[in-house]
Amino acid sequence: MPHVFADRPGHATDPAPRDPVASLITQARRLRGEVDAVRRGTPRTDGDARSRWQHALYDLALHHLSDLDEHLAQLNEEPPDPADFPEAAPFAPPPAPGPRHGRTGSAEWNLLTDEAHWSAAWYEIVGLDPSTPALTLDELPSLVRPEDHPLLTTMVTGCLIDGRPLDGEFRIRRPDGTERTVHMTGEPVLDADGSTAAMWAVLHDVTERRHSERALHESHASFRHAHHVERAAHQVAVDLQEAVLPPxxxxxxxxxxxxxxxxxxxxxxxxxxxxxxxxxxxxxxxxxxxxxxxxxxxxxxxxxxxxxxxxxxxxxxxxxxxxxxxxxxxxxxxxxxxxxxxxxxxxxxxxxxxxxxxxxxxxxxxxxxxxxxxxxxxxxxxxxxxxxxxxxxxxxxxxxxxxxxxxxxxxxxxxxxxxxxxxxxxxxxxxxxxxxxxxxxxxxxxxxxxxxxxxxxxxxxxxxxxxxxxxxx
Known part of the structure; x- marks a missing residue:
């Protein structure tokens, strides 16, 4: 019996589309469905270190495949129009997420007008109402855990002053009290004379992935510990048996x-x-x-x-x-x-x-x-x-x-x-x-x-x- 896709139940045997991007999306979803089917078909025993380790690997693989599916889907989306930011020179930001925007959002801060523009997905990630104004760069740290403020400051300062790309991971606290781990990447936007006119960024919610990685690390450590204990116990049993039986x-x-x-x-x-x-x-x-x-x-x-x-x-x-x-x-x-x-x-x-x-x-x-x-x-x-x-x-x-x-x-x-x-x-x-x-x-x-x-x-x-x-x- 063929596996059923997690995203499209009952369509595991659909023919692959001719469009290259659509074909990649179909293949990614097929692979995700097959991995999910194997995961659901693998018994999980909480008391067994090896079982927990296997399921942690499956969960991490599913998160990566979900991210891949989302990124491929964005290839069919329309990128934002550079004309929306007339003060800045033309640039090519990454595609803004469309209907599947659950975990990746984009934003732009215009340093000339002090305006900020967030995509709907960015609002969703940080847990704010899309009808409220987007936070400025000075207000952005209010969402970030105090321990991660130095990292965010270093990233933004390096981008605006030294022209370095943004690339870092930090934790945010949403208004509902939940916490998310996000990865932010981006670049400065230069005007005609080479000065920094704006900064754009992409925010990716990696909470589940990091949770899966931690679970994998912990389950792997537990598995190694259990294996070590098992080997030690086996050696004790062998030594005891050899000591008791006449040689x-x-x-x-x-x-x-x-x-x-x-x-x-x-x-x-x-x-x-x-x-x-x-x-x-x-x-x-x-x-x-x-x-x-x-x-x-x-x-x-x-x-x-x-x-x-x-x-x-x-x-x-x-x-x-x-x-x-x-x-x-x-x-x-x-x-x-x-x-x-x-x-x-x-x-x-x-x-x-x-x-x-x-x-x-x-x-x-x-x-x-x-x-x-x-x-x-x-x-x-x-x-x-x-x-x-x-x-x-x-x-x-x-x-x-x-x-x-x-x-x-x-x-x-x-x-x-x-x-x-x-x-x-x-x-x-x-x-x-x-x-x-x-x-x-x-x-x-x-x-x-x-x-x-x-x-x-x-x-x-x-x-x-x-x-x-x-x-x-």
């Missing part, structure tokens, strides 16, 4: 070295853009009784509040586990912690307590993908005990399951998003298909590398974690 460049060596020890490796995969830092974590900790705590989880959301909440949650998880609390009751403690926090939050996690002496795994989950157990070249999903998301229900109770492990067994824990665009059973099927390759791996680190080779290069909307635990002979 496993290779397999994690736990102090326990006897039969049933675990070979561990893990990896964090960022989102495709790298700008969304979430609350995903993985962790492994040897407990005072030589049991091993494995956990993986995801606190919903992104940014510093989420990564700091994740750090708090992980700290509470470790402290509760060290006290000897089993996985099921431990999740009840974490759920109470989130439920009682000032800012509501939701999280999912799988917590495992592994006993090397008996090679027994006790685990619980809170709305999290179940661990995968690989044995003898095949894999299966461990049946999950009951458990809802952390923070979803006050007083929730969490079940736990016990699974015997064998030498060579491999346990894979992960967060949602490890398999891009796949969750639940679909993600499990993709991961279980890696069983032959995982069976051929010689270490937990090689297993993690296999998972990353399969899924690491794919674009993911959120970050993800994977943790592999391999029971050593």
């Amino acid at each position: 496993w460049g290779g397999p994690l060596r736990l102090p326990h070295r006897g039969p049933g020890a675990l070979d561990l490796a893990a990896h964090h995969l960022p989102s495709a853009t790298g700008t969304l830092v979430g609350g995903d974590w993985y962790d492994a900790l040897e407990l005072p009784d030589s049991d091993v705590l494995l956990s993986i989880g995801d606190l919903a959301g992104h940014g510093v509040p989420v990564t700091s909440g994740m750090a708090l949650l992980l700290g509470a998880l470790r402290a509760t586990a060290v006290s000897g609390t089993a996985p099921g009751p431990l999740l009840g403690v974490l759920n109470h912690l989130l439920d009682a926090s000032v800012q509501p939050a939701l999280g999912s996690t799988a917590v495992c307590r592994y006993r090397p002496a008996s090679r027994t795994l006790t685990w619980a989950q809170a709305g999290h993908p179940a661990p995968l157990l690989f044995r003898d070249g095949t894999g299966r999903v461990l049946p999950p005990p009951d458990g809802v998301l952390l923070g979803a229900s006050s007083g929730a109770r969490y079940g736990q399951s016990e699974v015997p492990l064998h030498a060579g067994d491999l346990l894979l824990l992960h967060t949602d998003g490890l398999v891009p665009r796949r969750t639940g059973p679909a993600a499990h099927r993709r991961l279980l298909a890696l069983a032959p390759r995982l069976a051929a791996a010689r270490s937990a680190q090689e297993c993690v590398r296999t998972v990353i080779e399969e899924f690491g290069d794919q674009e993911r909307e959120d970050d993800a974690c994977v943790l592999v635990a391999r029971v050593v002979d």
Whole structure:
């Protein structure tokens, strides 16, 4: 559907006139209509710095295009007759505005007769009744803000005495109390002997343009500030996440070295853009009784509040586990912690307590993908005990399951998003298909590398974690 002109609704497809000036006017109006249509079709969100900046640019462009349309229209107007000023030598002032005179006016001050002539548009700009006499050069400062008097005096003096063109911007106060910003240009008019006989000027109301420029500057500054704050917050979130996650460049060596020890490796995969830092974590900790705590989880959301909440949650998880609390009751403690926090939050996690002496795994989950157990070249999903998301229900109770492990067994824990665009059973099927390759791996680190080779290069909307635990002979 073609755009509709703002000035001439319903005539967007009118043929361009043959007259060059009329053609330019038509093109300027068409462009203004198209810019206005795009502006109106662009959503504006006051809380979004980028949105405010875009709309400020559109508004400024529309003001410039309106000025262009007005100036082009004046090319078809008749200029004032120099005979109206017989005392002065012929001169060529700019065209006086016609019916579209809303923002540009012209004036002439005759120094020989002390007469002043203002166009209707000049009266309109300064807010005076056209039936009243035009103000003389001595009276003109009465319309100007006191702070701008020196500028006006310098401009007029330079024009009348030194013959310099007028060119300056100042503010006027209208009788109704409103204020306008105007730009005045002009030149001295010389008589036959070269003396200044008159001064003509054009007054252009630039209030809206200056307002748009200020809005653009402020919105751009706000946008840059918001971008700076966003980048700083992103870096804080990244630093906090890196400080919390174990720096496993290779397999994690736990102090326990006897039969049933675990070979561990893990990896964090960022989102495709790298700008969304979430609350995903993985962790492994040897407990005072030589049991091993494995956990993986995801606190919903992104940014510093989420990564700091994740750090708090992980700290509470470790402290509760060290006290000897089993996985099921431990999740009840974490759920109470989130439920009682000032800012509501939701999280999912799988917590495992592994006993090397008996090679027994006790685990619980809170709305999290179940661990995968690989044995003898095949894999299966461990049946999950009951458990809802952390923070979803006050007083929730969490079940736990016990699974015997064998030498060579491999346990894979992960967060949602490890398999891009796949969750639940679909993600499990993709991961279980890696069983032959995982069976051929010689270490937990090689297993993690296999998972990353399969899924690491794919674009993911959120970050993800994977943790592999391999029971050593």
